[in-house]
Amino acid sequence: MNLKSSVISVFSFFVTFIGFAQADFDFKELLPEKFNKENIIEEEDYNVWGTNILKGKDGKYHAIYSRWLKSRGHLGWVTHSEIAHAVSDNLTGPYKFKNLVLPPRGKKYWDGDCTHNPHVLEHNGKYYLYHMGNKGSGFWDKTADSVMPKYTDKEWWINRNNQRVGLAVADDLNGEWQRFDKPLIDVTGDRMMTSTPTISKRTDGKFLLAYKYVEPNEKFKNGKVVHVTSLSNSPMGPFVDTGVPFITHPTASFAIDDHLEWVYNGNYYCIAKDSRGAWSDYPNGSTMLFEGDDLGLKWKPAKNFLVLKAGEIKWTDGTTTKTARTADMPKFYMENGIPKALIIAILPKDSEISYSLVIPLKTPKPSTDVFPYQVTEYSKERKLSAALNRSFNQYPSHVNAENELYSQFKYTKLTGFDYNDGDATITRRDPSKIIKENGKYYVWYTKRDTKTPPVGARNAHLATDKIPSTDWDLAEIWYATSKDGFHWEEQRVAVKRPPYPTPGWRAVATPDVLKFKGKYYIYYQAFTEASGKRGDYCPVSVAFSDSPDGPWTHVNKAVIPTGAKGEWDQFAIQAPTPLVHNGKIYVYYKAAFNRPGTVWSGIGLAIADDPLGPFKKHELNPVQNSGHEICFFPWKEGLASMTIRDGSEHFTIQYAKDWVNFEIMSITEMMPIGPNAYIPDAFLDNKNGRGITWGIGHFINFKGKNSDKWHSELYRFDCDLSLDVDDPEMKHHNNRWNPEDYFRWGLSEKQIERIQEENNKTDSKN
Numbered sequence: 001m002n003l004k005s006s007v008i009s010v011f012s013f014f015v016t017f018i019g020f021a022q023a024d025f026d027f028k029e030l031l032p033e034k035f036n037k038e039n040i041i042e043e044e045d046y047n048v049w050g051t052n053i054l055k056g057k058d059g060k061y062h063a064i065y066s067r068w069l070k071s072r073g074h075l076g077w078v079t080h081s082e083i084a085h086a087v088s089d090n091l092t093g094p095y096k097f098k099n100l101v102l103p104p105r106g107k108k109y110w111d112g113d114c115t116h117n118p119h120v121l122e123h124n125g126k127y128y129l130y131h132m133g134n135k136g137s138g139f140w141d142k143t144a145d146s147v148m149p150k151y152t153d154k155e156w157w158i159n160r161n162n163q164r165v166g167l168a169v170a171d172d173l174n175g176e177w178q179r180f181d182k183p184l185i186d187v188t189g190d191r192m193m194t195s196t197p198t199i200s201k202r203t204d205g206k207f208l209l210a211y212k213y214v215e216p217n218e219k220f221k222n223g224k225v226v227h228v229t230s231l232s233n234s235p236m237g238p239f240v241d242t243g244v245p246f247i248t249h250p251t252a253s254f255a256i257d258d259h260l261e262w263v264y265n266g267n268y269y270c271i272a273k274d275s276r277g278a279w280s281d282y283p284n285g286s287t288m289l290f291e292g293d294d295l296g297l298k299w300k301p302a303k304n305f306l307v308l309k310a311g312e313i314k315w316t317d318g319t320t321t322k323t324a325r326t327a328d329m330p331k332f333y334m335e336n337g338i339p340k341a342l343i344i345a346i347l348p349k350d351s352e353i354s355y356s357l358v359i360p361l362k363t364p365k366p367s368t369d370v371f372p373y374q375v376t377e378y379s380k381e382r383k384l385s386a387a388l389n390r391s392f393n394q395y396p397s398h399v400n401a402e403n404e405l406y407s408q409f410k411y412t413k414l415t416g417f418d419y420n421d422g423d424a425t426i427t428r429r430d431p432s433k434i435i436k437e438n439g440k441y442y443v444w445y446t447k448r449d450t451k452t453p454p455v456g457a458r459n460a461h462l463a464t465d466k467i468p469s470t471d472w473d474l475a476e477i478w479y480a481t482s483k484d485g486f487h488w489e490e491q492r493v494a495v496k497r498p499p500y501p502t503p504g505w506r507a508v509a510t511p512d513v514l515k516f517k518g519k520y521y522i523y524y525q526a527f528t529e530a531s532g533k534r535g536d537y538c539p540v541s542v543a544f545s546d547s548p549d550g551p552w553t554h555v556n557k558a559v560i561p562t563g564a565k566g567e568w569d570q571f572a573i574q575a576p577t578p579l580v581h582n583g584k585i586y587v588y589y590k591a592a593f594n595r596p597g598t599v600w601s602g603i604g605l606a607i608a609d610d611p612l613g614p615f616k617k618h619e620l621n622p623v624q625n626s627g628h629e630i631c632f633f634p635w636k637e638g639l640a641s642m643t644i645r646d647g648s649e650h651f652t653i654q655y656a657k658d659w660v661n662f663e664i665m666s667i668t669e670m671m672p673i674g675p676n677a678y679i680p681d682a683f684l685d686n687k688n689g690r691g692i693t694w695g696i697g698h699f700i701n702f703k704g705k706n707s708d709k710w711h712s713e714l715y716r717f718d719c720d721l722s723l724d725v726d727d728p729e730m731k732h733h734n735n736r737w738n739p740e741d742y743f744r745w746g747l748s749e750k751q752i753e754r755i756q757e758e759n760n761k762t763d764s765k766n
Contacts, residue, residue, distance in 0.1 A: 025264075026304035027271065027289050030361040031342070034316045039092040041343075042355035045070060046084075049077060049345045050329035051356035052120040053091065054127070056173040057726050061088045061333075063095050064129065064173075065356060066116045073148030073352040078159045079140045080149075081116035083131060085173070091333060091341055092358045101177055102168060107135055110183055111166055114159060117329060119198050121207075121235055124728045127170045128235045129177060130184070130197040130209070134162040148352065157222070163193040165211050167236070184237055185230070190215055192223050199235070200261050200268075200296065207232050208296045209239050210246055210261055225254045229296065244297045247290060252278035256288075260330045261296060262339060264364065266373040268292030270299065271307050271330055285310035285325030313346065313357075322349040336402065338363055338376055396665055401731045404691070405640060405653050406666035407719040408730050414696070414714050416480070416488040422704020422711060424453035427471050428478075429698035429712035430510040430575075432522070434485070434678040437548045441482045441678065443696055444494055444522060445714060446509040448475040453709040457532030469530040471700065471712055472509040477524060479548075485678070485694060486716060495522055495543045498554045503528055503541050512676065513548075514578035514611055515683045516585065520545045521611045523576035523587060526558060537562070540576045540589065542612060559613045560587060560606050568593040568622060569604055577632050577676075578611070579639070580685040581659055585611050588632055588641075591622070601628055601646040605660065623660050626650050629697075631675045633721075634682065634689025640721065644671045653721065669735070672717040674698035691722035 041063060042048050051065035068080040083102040086095035102115040111133020121128045139155040140147075149156045164183035170176065185194045192214040199209045209230045217224035227246035230239035247270065249255035256272035263269075270290040277284035279301060286309050289302040310326045328345040342359045366372035371388075372379060380392040397403040420426045432444040454468040463469035477495035480488040495511065498504050504526035514521040526541035539558035545551060560576065563569040569591035577588040585608045594600040602622030606615035624630075626647020633640055638657035643649055651671050654662040677695030681688070700712045720730035747755070 024303060024367055025269070025364065027307045028304065030364060031359060034314045035357060035359055036316045039358040040355050041093055041095050041358065043067060043097060047074065047354040048356045049354055050117045050331065051343045052118055052331045053333040053341065053343055053358065054120055054122055054173060058174065061091050062173040064101060064118050064120050066118065069145055070353050071145050074347060074354060075149045075151065075156065077116055078149065078156055079114060079136060081114050083115045083118050092360065101129065102131065102179065107138065109181065110135060110164055117196050121199050123235050125726055127173060129168040130199055131166055132163050132195045133166045134159050134164065136162065161193050163195040165194045165197045185211055185239065192216065198260055200263060202296060203263060203266055203294055207235050210259060227256060227259065242297060247272065247299050249278045252276045258329045260332065262332060264374060267294050268296040273325060273327065280305060282306060283310040287327040287330065323347065324349050337374065394663060400666065400733050401728065403666050404723060405655060405721060406668060406731060407721050408668065408732055409670055409672055410718045412486060412716040414486065414488055414716055417490060417714060419711065419713060421706070422702060423707045424704065424709035424711040425450055427711040428714050429471065429700065430674055431676045431696040431698065431714060432512045433676050433682055434696060435513060435515065435548065436680070441485055442479060442548050444477055444479045444511045444513055446472050446475045446511065447478040448472060450474055460530045460532030463530040469532045473507050473531050475507045475509045477508050477511045477522060494550055495524060495552050498556060501528065502554065502556045503539060503558050506530060510575050512577050514585065516580060516611050520548055521578065522552065523578055525574055535571055536574070537571045538573065540573045555612055560589065560615045568602065575630055577630060579632060579634065580683045583685065584609055586659060587615065588630060590627065590630055601626065603627055603630055618660060620660055624654065624662050629674045631677055631695065633677055633679045633692050635691055636689055637687040640691070642671060642675060644673065672697040675717060690724050693720060693722045693725050694718045
């Protein structure tokens with residue numbers, strides 16, 4: 001069956017100068033042959049219509065839809081509709097009513113009586129609900145619920161002509177929706193009403209809002225319906241009409257109805273109802289496919305025009321439902337920009353009762369042999385370069401915004417700590433994991449409080465029992481508590497330096513905490529000489545307590561000793577990080593090796609059945625090839641890490657499903673220095689790690705106003721490396737730094753001399 005000849009002539013001139021979407025796209029191929037009644041969304045007492053489905057931040061599926069009493073009949077949508085919310089654990093249902101989203105709110109509001117035809121857009125973690133709203137004269141308030149409005153009712157047309165396009169906004173689909181006192185799209189000029197909004201985000205980042213209005217027309221008693229588009233840089237508007245007709249027809253008063261636009265492979269498509277049979281010889285009310293350009297401004301009927309023929313629905317149980325139109329008010333459930341389900345409203349023929357149906361969709365296959373514009377599940381089913389192979393088969397997602405193990409980082413100064421005006425006699429650094437006990441957060445850290453600043457590692461021979469060599473020499477382990485993670489109250493020393501010659505007598509530093517079987521353990525670097533005399537040599541020791549507030553008892557020995565002569569970790573075991581896995585204690589640590597050649601920092605692993613040892617080092621050590629500071633946290637069944645500074649894989653976030661063999665999951669920037677994190681499930685050993693959202697680190701290059709010495713201070717960082725948080729701001733990339741941040745890393749005098757010499761050589765040859 002073909003397009004009507006009048007339609008062909010109207011649109012034929014577009015083809016010569018407009019680039020449309022792929023010509024052979026056939027929406028019918030995405031649909032199942034028969035539909036499943038188990039996927040129906042309905043309510044016992046209410047008609048259901050125009051259902052949107054979105055996956056919420058809680059991982060559940062949320063339906064936002066119109067409903068009105070069945071006793072009011074189908075035409076009650078104009079007078080008695082309200083927008084409701086239902087929830088399901090599964091895309092196809094069953095859905096359970098939860099609450100009203102936009103209930104009636106009184107005659108003083110433009111949408112006081114009726115809200116209808118929702119269209120919900122998620123953007124940057126917020127939800128935007130576009131809808132129709134209206135109010136009547138008050139006539140319907142005095143009628144019984146059994147009264148069905150009719151086209152012949154004058155009052156029905158009052159509500160109809162009071163329709164306006166509105167907007168409500170929410171931070172969460174389970175939360176409150178902010179409504180506005182004025183419509184988003186009001187009437188202007190001789191427009192009688194505005195209604196049925198749909199919105200999409202274009203490839204240029206702008207938002208295209210399509211809607212309809214009615215204008216007086218002597219040929220049509222109740223006015224002519226016109227569909228238009230408008231643009232805004234923000235989903236909040238303001239929207240400005242493009243001045244370009246959306247989809248028009250030369251003879252029809254109602255060119256299309258119940259339209260839905262989306263972008264696929266960089267170009268626009270629209271499915272819409274041919275409610276008057278103007279476009280083709282298919283039955284009136286059939287759903288058709290239109291093709292647009294990349295901006296959604298120029299449209300024509302698609303080559304494969306028919307989507308759903310009106311007249312009947314065939315079910316998987318062998319039955320058939322007769323319909324007048326088949327697919328009313330279509331909406332998509334989208335994943336990563338791809339429609340994964342079509343949701344339609346169904347009004348059986350000669351019935352006043354409607355319901356919605358979820359129809360799972362196949363993903364369209366690209367028609368090009370060249371790599372396609374839009375990435376889908378089929379994009380990797382071709383020969384790939386090494387780079388694209390990593391994108392599809394190594395990283396969790398091919399784009400940072402959708403990668404749960406990618407984040408940027410935000411930084412905040414902590415309050416509550418005194419640094420003696422920055423004279424370098426007080427330093428705090430190397431924070432432990434943050435744990436929450438007794439209703440407050442705890443953190444342990446290295447603290448040095450000496451009468452003089454450090455003399456420096458190169459002058460370690462000048463260090464005494466009062467004069468430190470380095471920032472952490474002569475340090476002890478202190479702790480602080482906080483109610484909010486921003487303001488901290490320092491309590492007291494937790495782990496003191498033990499007496500000579502116990503490991504740690506010179507300094508105890510770089511602590512991390514473990515909670516295991518009701519007891520608390522603090523692992524730390526145990527120095528027996530001033531740092532810098534031979535290097536930064538130390539083993540790991542531990543103290544334990546029955547309470548996070550102490551007292552703490554030293555074990556008075558090294559629990560993770562340095563390696564044997566010639567082994568990679570023979571001189572130092574640093575930054576111990578304890579976790580619980582498979583009922584055992586896993587301690588990750590850092591060691592620097594390869595001197596006097598270029599120093600290489602790697603990460604090792606030691607495992608024990610008991611927190612006090614004995615620990616056995618893993619046969620594959622080092623298990624990471626990079627990282628000066630380390631921060632590990634359970635992630636799903638495995639372990640993730642922030643790999644920071646030093647090494648060929650620095651500034652990466654990595655993951656090891658087996659807790660040993662790490663793979664790069666993302667590459668990021670401006671990672672926290674000396675970090676540790678609040679990890680609620682660090683010791684749960686439940687194979688369901690949820691990730692992190694904040695922690696504490698240290699910066700080592702603070703300098704007071706009247707001091708030429710550096711000291712370290714603690715700070716807070718925030719991120720989104722969590723399965724339970726969705727913070728698009730943290731996924732932003734391509735940050736632009738101040739040019740001065742680049743220029744301060746200018747050429748050295750030696751480099752300038754080299755360049756000048758090279759220039760002179762070039763000049764002499766010429």
